[in-house]
Amino acid sequence: MSTEKAILCIDDERIILDSLKTQISREFNGEFTIEVAESADEGMEVIEEMVEDGVRVLIIVSDWLMPGMKGDEFLIGVHQRFPEIVKVMLTGQAEEQALERAFNEANLYKVIKKPWEKEELIGVIKSGLEITS
Template sequence: MKKAILCIDDERIVLESLKGQLRKNFGSEYQYEFAESADEGFEIIEELVAHGTQILIIVSDWLMPDVKGDEFLIAVHKRFPQIVKVLLSGQAAEKAIKNAQENANLHRFIYKPWEEEELVETIRSGLAINYTSLYE
């Protein structure tokens, strides 16, 4: 089964940075998908699921047009509680972070600009959770 990591941010430069850091640290072990909005993120999720690809982690920006990251992650969690969720933002309100923690089982919040080591460690710990749950 293919395994994917999905990143959502309305800034293309952020997605390019995430793409580079993920590929550098995790190689071709995973399929990487990128969306510029929550709607596009939902479309990609539906596509991946339809093709039998397991989504392991979603890294989502908080401040996006239309749907905020916490709301997006909560909607994803309702349908796919096993996906590990990470919120990434330079300006997320404490209330939004708490909302994602309580209603989307948020794995971690990372402030922008992030350190590559923090991102990689967050992804590794998220993958460990995902693999652990597969064998429970």
């Protein structure tokens, strides 16, 4: 039986989430469930629900600057509970310190700068998927 696999995108801007979901969905054509969340709290809820349902979350693409909890804190929290998930930060303005913390404490895989190029996004996801198998 094949396990359902998912990619989760987190950003507080709906337009960015829609764009990410569209680009990733087109590239992988139904191979993965693409979930979105508009905050770190919602992101953690989505992960917990998917894990409970037996869905394997492979990659998280998270914004850094979000209301409530910043992306580095969120990814560190995710890493403590789900170390196998590949973590990517998508940001226009992350502080150097925050990125360093995310690399050190969340095993951050890559940083993609906003505005991103679709090719870079897909390339990072594909290379991230290689380390999840």
